[in-house]
Amino acid sequence: MFKCIKCLKTYSFDDKIIKCTCGSLLDFEFYAEFPLEKIRKRKPSLWRYEEAIPIENKNSIVTFDEGFTPLLKMKLRGAEIHFKLDYMFPTGSFKDRGSTVMISKIKEIGIKGVIEDSSGNAGASIASYCANAGIECTIYIPEKTSIMKSRQIELYNAKLVKINGSREDTAEAALEASKNVYYASHVFNPFFLHGTKTIAYEIAEQLDWKSPDAVIMPVGNGSLFLGAYIGFRDLLNCGITVKMPKLIAVQAENCSPIYTELKRSQCRGVEKDKKETIAEGIAIRKPVRSKQIIDAIKESKGDCFTVTEREIIDAFKAMSGKGLFIEYTSAVAVAGIDKYMNSIVKRETIVTVITGNGLKNSRLENF
Ligand SMILES: *Cc1c(COP(=O)(O)O)cnc(C)c1O
Numbered sequence: 422m423f424k425c426i427k428c429l430k431t432y433s434f435d436d437k438i439i440k441c442t443c444g445s446l447l448d449f450e451f452y453a454e455f456p457l458e459k460i461r462k463r464k465p466s467l468w469r470y471e472e473a474i475p476i477e478n479k480n481s482i483v484t485f486d487e488g489f490t491p492l493l494k495m496k497l498r499g500a501e502i503h504f505k506l507d508y509m510f511p512t513g514s515f516k517d518r519g520s521t522v523m524i525s526k527i528k529e530i531g532i533k534g535v536i537e538d539s540s541g542n543a544g545a546s547i548a549s550y551c552a553n554a555g556i557e558c559t560i561y562i563p564e565k566t567s568i569m570k571s572r573q574i575e576l577y578n579a580k581l582v583k584i585n586g587s588r589e590d591t592a593e594a595a596l597e598a599s600k601n602v603y604y605a606s607h608v609f610n611p612f613f614l615h616g617t618k619t620i621a622y623e624i625a626e627q628l629d630w631k632s633p634d635a636v637i638m639p640v641g642n643g644s645l646f647l648g649a650y651i652g653f654r655d656l657l658n659c660g661i662t663v664k665m666p667k668l669i670a671v672q673a674e675n676c677s678p679i680y681t682e683l684k685r686s687q688c689r690g691v692e693k694d695k696k697e698t699i700a701e702g703i704a705i706r707k708p709v710r711s712k713q714i715i716d717a718i719k720e721s722k723g724d725c726f727t728v729t730e731r732e733i734i735d736a737f738k739a740m741s742g743k744g745l746f747i748e749y750t751s752a753v754a755v756a757g758i759d760k761y762m763n764s765i766v767k768r769e770t771i772v773t774v775i776t777g778n779g780l781k782n783s784r785l786e787n788f
């Protein structure tokens with residue numbers, strides 16, 4: 422059952438609601454299990470953790486056999502880092518982790534049509550899984566979204582609605598339209614997080630069922646970050662691992678609401694002007710789940726860093742030079758590695774998530 426995080430009111434999963442009547446977010450409790458012997462024998466997809474994923478009927482699973490992406494150990498500027506290659510998903514970003522689970526649930530409760538808003542990748546991912554499931558799909562995007570992402574959405578046969586305005590205007594328009602159609606939001610719908618959490622299971626399994634010391638991720642709405650938190654907490658609760666890794670959020674300096682909120686008590690005047698960033702996937706000025714993100718940073722003894730546009734481009738080029746063609750948005754986390762390394766004193770096992778494929782970058786200037 423869905424449970425309001427504030428007033429604790431509960432709702433059935435069949436209720437086509439996205440927020441509590443009190444206006445707060447909905448989550449739900451779910452007890453994951455990890456039968457390691459069985460898991461080991463299954464095919465390398467994120468559905469190998471089926472006992473940890475809240476889908477009741479196997480026939481409702483909508484999948485491309487996605488997941489179990491490589492955890493690649495590589496030297497970058499002298500430091501040894503484990504890169505989790507989540508750009509190797511069917512639609513080109515980690516969002517497929519959330520979509521395979523959320524769209525499966527939507528199929529399970531018999532929904533025939535959905536709408537969603539996105540800066541591009543979530544929309545492309547949900548459109549793809551809806552095409553797989555035979556569910557009608559409408560995606561709202563800001564007009565200036567990368568052409569690669571908007572064409573990708575249309576090619577999956579989704580209806581594309583371009584909003585002449587900001588990412589926030591787009592979300593508002595979709596929320597308004599969702600009064601008539603099911604709102605398959607990767608931000609509000611907690612089933613999405615119960616898909617993205619599988620990244621934690623994979624990382625732990627790839628490290629012989631151990632948690633790394635730190636996981637560095639780009640953060641916009643926090644669907645990856647909060648998923649990772651839930652996943653590592655599941656492993657800890659079940660006694661599979663013995664510690665929670667430090668969860669490190671990295672944001673573009675030009676759009677850094679989580680950083681601003683977290684450091685508010687430590688220093689004044691960190692509020693920045695509204696500026697554009699090349700990291701379009703995380704240009705989120707008001708993350709709906711900001712409080713949960715900050716709680717996850719604090720509870721995991723993690724941190725938040727910001728990186729400049731120059732640092733993002735340099736990190737993008739450094740990765741391309743290593744043969745990995747990634748999204749600018751993903752380069753934010755790579756740029757964050759240096760900042761994190763400067764803040765620690767001893768050697769650690771560090772994982773950085775590569776979230777999206779470079780083929781989707783809108784502008785490939787000769788920087
Ligand atoms: C969506 C996205 C992110 C950030 O995810 P949030 O859930 O908004 O924090 C990072 N990188 C890429 C490539 C994305 O598509």
Ligand SMILES: [Zn+2]
Pocket residue numbers: 425426427428429430441442443444445
């Ligand atoms: Zn409530």
